Amino acid sequence: MTGVSARTRVVVAVGGARGDDLAVELRAAGADVRLVVDADAPASAVIDAVPEVDLPGVIELRGELTRLDVLVTTGDRDALTPQLVSACDRFGVRIVALCESAAQRRVAEAFGVVACDLDAAAEELLAPVWNDAPAAPAARGRVIAVWGAAGAPGRTTTAIELACELARDGRRVALVDADAHAPSLAMATGLADEGPGFAAACRQAERGTLTTAELTRIAVRLGPVDVLTGINRPSRWPELGQARVASALERCRDWADDIVVDVAAPLERDEEIVSDLDGPRRNAATLAALASADLVVAVVAADPVGVSRFVRAHPDLRAVIGATPVRILVNKTRTSTLGLDARGQVRRTLERYAGARDMWFAPWDAKAADAATLAAQPVAHVAGRSPLAAAIRRFVGEAIEPPAPARSAQRETARVRRAGVRRARTA
Structure with a gap:
């Protein structure tokens, strides 16, 4: 896949055979898959109160989350939690949620994370990260x-x-x-x-x-x-x-x-004076x-x-x-x-x-x-x-x-609408 860096770190939080197969596909696409864990493992790892003895490898998972680029998980409510999204925001980790139902997509959209089909290919999972280039607006801020x-x-x-x-x-x-x-x-x-x-x-x-x-x-x-x-x-x-x-x-x-x-x-x-680094x-x-x-x-x-x-x-x-x-x-x-x-x-x-x-x-x-x-x-x-x-x-x-207003047309429409409402009220 063109444009994918081998240094990009990915954790696959998908259980079963699908998780193993997805890891193989991501490695073939050029990603550096660090871990393959159960779907709810990242959500549990970011909760400080969880005893580490109950989750073998939780220390390793927490360490990977701090230097991760992409976390691929499912759209289940147990896997996609507010605590996990907040932690990934702090570390700059992009979350990609695999959704098998409309309800799971709504959960992903509520958190503002990328939602993909459960059987999505590796290229589709990585594309939103490297090829996310929205159209430029009419005017810049x-x-x-x-x-x-x-x-x-x-x-x-x-x-x-x-x-x-x-x-x-x-x-x-x-x-x-x-x-x-x-x-x-x-x-x-x-x-x-x-x-x-x-x-x-x-x-x-x-x-x-x-x-x-x-x-x-x-x-x-x-x-x-x-x-x-x-x-x-x-x-x-x-x-x-x-x-x-x-x-x-x-x-x-x-x-x-x-x-x-x-x-x-x-x-x-002053730092440039005391140090040449x-x-x-x-x-x-x-x-x-x-x-x-x-x-x-x-x-x-x-x-x-x-x-x-x-x-x-x-x-x-x-x-x-x-x-x-x-x-x-x-x-x-x-x-x-x-x-x-x-x-x-x-x-x-x-x-x-x-x-x-x-x-x-x-x-x-x-x-x-x-x-x-x-x-x-x-x-x-x-x-x-x-x-x-x-x-x-x-x-x-x-x-x-x-x-120069970038959205003058929308504002003018809103102004005309408000004026119409006022006239209707006074009529």
Whole structure:
């Protein structure tokens, strides 16, 4: 079979003679079949509470699952479990389910895994992994990176509110947490951070198996926004390598109209100074996201420390993004830290030391921000009429030019339908 790599690892979780025959067919097709086990063995192996003495070889199976490419199993409910799908997502393993009934196909489709006939040939089982190339959409999405200098200028809050506001007119919007230092997007929005998230998308992008359908499956919904949550422990930062992040964001362009990316503050490349080895870089995710961005939203805290930090970091930002447009949002604006003419002071400082001419301001709105934190929801959802929500709405309308809509026809149809419904109600 052309295009199949001999290094591709496969575990066949199909019992009986069919499992042995399938292993022979897969080896003939060029796959590296590591194990042939019973259908329910992988599902049992990922349950930590299972005594290892009850499952001979469970340690070996668990080890193979961590470095596997493809798991071929059946569509039975005992074999295809939420725990197994979640574990395979974490390790970047593609599941192919052999289904002999419509009910089993529905189970496979509910989990978002590939469903094939029970007597499918090896080439058919491997084809979805190496030949999954969906048609390109009419227009590609735009990557918007939200960055700010060290401290807490409000990067995550701004990213969340931008995504919610961009989704208001019907565009498909994705929100990505690419912060390798202090990821907090999931906590701020009340989403579970134990799912596959952006790290799984990066792993699959590196293998060339990331599709728009897979992005939809591993994302979680925040109202109309699709969210790829970040790593749940900062120690997992090596999973967000530069090539992985760049490839994943490039694939996201076929998935959403706008991709809002929350990144960390540091821009240094200190690892290259202390080591000449081509190893992982702690700031690689931030650098890759900024380099991939079509637009950068730079968040500045409206206080002397925040403005000073931004001015000092601005040359480093420009060195990374080159000529990419930057929109400056001065956040937490208030007179208590800068005096009566707070906006004027910030504007003159940024014009003089950062060469910035256009900037927008968001107020210090502690009431709305606290309400959003208490509810673990975006400000747009809990305080849509607050000064902060209005400022973000104005910023999006003035500073972020809407791209050519990839789905304008669908949105126009929906608008006409809603107008017809309103007329019918008032008639």
